[in-house]
Amino acid sequence: MKILVGFKRVIDYHVTARPNAAGTAVDLAGVKMAPNPFDEIALEEALKIRDAGNASEVIAVAIGDDKTPETLRTALAMGADRAIHIPHSGDLEAFEVAKALTEIAKQEGCELILLGKQAIDTDNGQTASMLAELLEWPQALNAFTIKLENKQAEVTCEIDGGLETFSFSLPAVISVDLRLNTPRFVKMPDIIKARAKQIDTIEYAFIPSRVTINKVFTPQQERKKLMLETVSDLTKQLEGQL
Amino acid sequence: MSNILVIAEHDGKNLSASFAKLMGAASKLGGEVTAIVAGSGVDDIVNKVAQTAGVTKVVVFDDTSFVRPTAELWVENLAPLASGKTHIMAAASTYSRGGLARLAARLKTVMLSDIVAINGADSFTRPIYAGAVNADIKVNPGSEPIVMTVRFSSFDAASEQAAADIEKQTIVAAKVANSSTDLQTSSSERPDLGSARVVISGGRGVGSKENFALIEKLADTLGAAIGASRAAVDAGYVSNDLQVGQTGKVVAPALYFAIGISGAVQHLAGIKGAKTIIAINKDPNAPIFGVADYGLVGDLFTIIPELIEQISKEKAA
Ligand SMILES: Cc1cc2nc3c(=O)[nH]c(=O)nc-3n(C[C@H](O)[C@H](O)[C@H](O)COP(=O)(O)OP(=O)(O)OC[C@H]3O[C@@H](n4cnc5c(N)ncnc54)[C@H](O)[C@@H]3O)c2cc1C
Ligand SMILES: Nc1ncnc2c1ncn2[C@@H]1O[C@H](COP(=O)(O)O)[C@@H](O)[C@H]1O
Numbered sequence: 132m133k134i135l136v137g138f139k140r141v142i143d144y145h146v147t148a149r150p151n152a153a154g155t156a157v158d159l160a161g162v163k164m165a166p167n168p169f170d171e172i173a174l175e176e177a178l179k180i181r182d183a184g185n186a187s188e189v190i191a192v193a194i195g196d197d198k199t200p201e202t203l204r205t206a207l208a209m210g211a212d213r214a215i216h217i218p219h220s221g222d223l224e225a226f227e228v229a230k231a232l233t234e235i236a237k238q239e240g241c242e243l244i245l246l247g248k249q250a251i252d253t254d255n256g257q258t259a260s261m262l263a264e265l266l267e268w269p270q271a272l273n274a275f276t277i278k279l280e281n282k283q284a285e286v287t288c289e290i291d292g293g294l295e296t297f298s299f300s301l302p303a304v305i306s307v308d309l310r311l312n313t314p315r316f317v318k319m320p321d322i323i324k325a326r327a328k329q330i331d332t333i334e335y336a337f338i339p340s341r342v343t344i345n346k347v348f349t350p351q352q353e354r355k356k357l358m359l360e361t362v363s364d365l366t367k368q369l370e371g372q373l
Numbered sequence: 374m375s376n377i378l379v380i381a382e383h384d385g386k387n388l389s390a391s392f393a394k395l396m397g398a399a400s401k402l403g404g405e406v407t408a409i410v411a412g413s414g415v416d417d418i419v420n421k422v423a424q425t426a427g428v429t430k431v432v433v434f435d436d437t438s439f440v441r442p443t444a445e446l447w448v449e450n451l452a453p454l455a456s457g458k459t460h461i462m463a464a465a466s467t468y469s470r471g472g473l474a475r476l477a478a479r480l481k482t483v484m485l486s487d488i489v490a491i492n493g494a495d496s497f498t499r500p501i502y503a504g505a506v507n508a509d510i511k512v513n514p515g516s517e518p519i520v521m522t523v524r525f526s527s528f529d530a531a532s533e534q535a536a537a538d539i540e541k542q543t544i545v546a547a548k549v550a551n552s553s554t555d556l557q558t559s560s561s562e563r564p565d566l567g568s569a570r571v572v573i574s575g576g577r578g579v580g581s582k583e584n585f586a587l588i589e590k591l592a593d594t595l596g597a598a599i600g601a602s603r604a605a606v607d608a609g610y611v612s613n614d615l616q617v618g619q620t621g622k623v624v625a626p627a628l629y630f631a632i633g634i635s636g637a638v639q640h641l642a643g644i645k646g647a648k649t650i651i652a653i654n655k656d657p658n659a660p661i662f663g664v665a666d667y668g669l670v671g672d673l674f675t676i677i678p679e680l681i682e683q684i685s686k687e688k689a690a
Pocket of ligand 1: 144168169251575576577578579601602603604605616617618619620621622632633634635636637638639640643653654655656659671672673674
C-alpha cells in the first residue's frame with residue numbers, strides 16, 4: 132500500500148505574518164519558511180505506518196513555487212521514500228489543491244492520504260474533505276489516534292466537545308491534529324542520505340482562484356495595556372464585571 | 374436577493390447558541406433562509422429554530438442516522454437542497470466544517486472558512502496566518518452558492534419571530550461508507566467555552582494537573598468557563614477540547630483571564646474577540662502583556678488565591 136502525504140511549504144510558525152506595504156498580501160520577502168507543522172505530523176504518522184509493515188511506500192507531495200523542493204528535501208530527510216513537486220505560485224483554492232492531489236493519488240494508486248488539519252497560512256481546513264469527496268473515499272478529520280488493521284481504519288478524532296471515533300475501510304483520506312504524534316528530528320546523516328532520493332516534478336493546469344484578496348491588514352486591537360500592582364487594583368478595575 | 378441555507382447545530386437537547394448569531398450573520402445578506410435541523414426526536418429544537426428571526430423555512434432531517442451524522446451522509450442530503458441557493462452557511466466548528474467542505478467539492482463551488490465579517494453578498498473578511506492578519510476577500514461572479522463557515526461570535530444574535538414553516542425531508546443514504554462508532558464528550562457543569570461571558574485559561578505556568586484545581590476554583594467563583602493553552606493540553610492538565618487558539622476554540626467572552634500563558638500568536642488567534650483580556654504571568658516580558666488590557670506580574674500561586682478570596686468576600690458582602 133502506498134501512502135500520499137501533503138507537505139506544504141508555509142511561513143515558519145514562529146514568525147508573525149505582516150501585510151506588505153501595499154496591503155495586498157502577506158509580506159513573505161526574506162521570511163523564514165518551513166513545512167506546515169501539521170504536515171510534519173502527517174508524514175511522521177505515515178512513516179510509522181510504513182515502518183510497522185502496513186505500507187510499502189510513503190510519497191510526499193507539495194504544490195508550491197520553485198523553492199518548494201527545499202521543503203520536500205525535509206520530507207525525504209524525515210524518511211519519505213519519494214517526493215512530488217507540482218509547481219505553482221500564488222493563491223490557490225483548496226478545491227484546486229484537492230483536484231491536483233486527486234490526480235496524483237490515482238496515478239500512484241495510493242490507498243491512504245494523510246494531510247494536515249489545516250495549512251497555517253490559509254487556515255482553510257478544507258482540502259482533506261474535498262479530496263475525499265473527489266475520490267469518493269471516506270474521511271476522518273483532526274485525527275488524535277489512527278489504528279489500521281487489514282485496511283480497516285479506526286480513527287479517533289478531536290471534535291468540538293471531546294473525541295469521536297470513526298470506522299471505515301481504506302482507501303481513505305485522514306487529516307491529522309497536533310496530538311497524534313511528535314515528528315522526529317532530522318539528523319545530518321538523514322539529510323545527506325535524502326540527497327540521493329528523487330523529487331519528481333509533475334505539471335498540473337490549475338484554475339486561477341475564484342476568490343480575490345482585496346486587502347490584507349493587521350486587525351486593530353485596542354487594548355488598554357495597563358500594568359497593575361496588586362490584586363486589589365485588578366478587582367477595582369473589574370468592578371461590576373466579576 | 375440572497376437565498377441562504379443555514380445549518381442549525383444542537384447537541385440533541387438544546388439548540389446551539391451559535392444559531393441565533395449565524396442568523397445575525399445571514400441577516401447581513403438579507404433574503405430567504407432555509408434552516409436545516411438534523412437529528413432524531415428534535416421537535417423542541419426545530420420549534421426554536423422556526424422561531425428565530427429571519428428563518429423562512431425549516432427543513433428537518435429526522436432520522437437516527439443523523440444523530441451523529443458523517444460528512445459522507447451530510448453531502449448526500451445537502452446537495453439536493455443547494456440548487457438555487459446563493460450561500461450555504463454553518464458555524465465554524467469541527468461538526469460542520471467537514472460536511473460543508475465535502476459539499477463544496479461536490480458542487481464544485483467556492484468555500485470560505487471562518488468568516489468574521491460580511492461586507493456584501495460576495496465580500497467577506499476572514500483571518501489568515503493564525504489571525505495575525507485579516508483578509509478582505511471578494512468572490513468572483515458566477516461562483517454560487519458560496520459555501521462558508523462563520524465565526525459566529527463576531528455577529529449579534531437574531532431575535533425571535535412567529536414560527537416559520539417546518540418541512541420534513543426524506544433522507545438519502547450515504548454513498549461512501551463511514552460510521553461514527555464511539556463518542557466521548559467531556560460533560561461539564563460549567564458554561565460552554567465558546568459562548569461564556571467569562572473564560573479562565575491556564576497555561577504551562579500552572580505546572581500540573583493537580584495545580585489546575587486552582588484555575589477551576591477561580592472559574593467556579595466567577596461562574597466561568599475553563600480554557601487552556603496548547604502547552605497545558607499537551608501536558609495533560611486538561612482535555613483537548615479546552616484548547617483555545619488557532620487550532621482550538623475561538624472565544625469571545627467579556628472577560629478573558631490568561632494565567633501562566635506566554636501569549637504565542639497561535640494562542641492569541643483564539644482570543645481576539647475577547648472584550649477585556651487580563652494577563653497574570655511571572656515574566657514581565659511575556660508577550661501576553663502586549664495584548665492585555667490589565668496585566669499583573671507575579672506568581673499565579675499567590676495571585677489567584679488572593680483573587681479568589683477578594684471576589685468571594687465581595688460576593689458575600
Ligand atoms: C501549528 C501550531 C498550532 C498551534 N495552535 C495552538 C493553539 O491553538 N493554542 C495554543 O495555545 N497554542 C497553540 N500552539 C502552541 C503555541 O505556539 C505555544 O507553544 C503555546 O501556546 C504555549 O503555551 P503556554 O503559553 O501555556 O506555554 P509557555 O509558552 O511555556 O508559557 C508559560 C508561561 O507561564 C509563565 N509562568 C510560569 N510559571 C508561572 C507562575 N508560577 N506564575 C505565573 N506565570 C508563570 C511563564 O512566564 C510563561 O510565560 C500551536 C503551535 C503550532 C506549531
Ligand atoms: N500547496 C499544498 N501542497 C501540499 N499539500 C497541501 C497544499 N495545500 C494544502 N495541502 C494539504 O492540505 C492540508 C490542509 O490545507 P488547507 O485545507 O488549505 O488548510 C495541509 O495541511 C496539507 O496537508
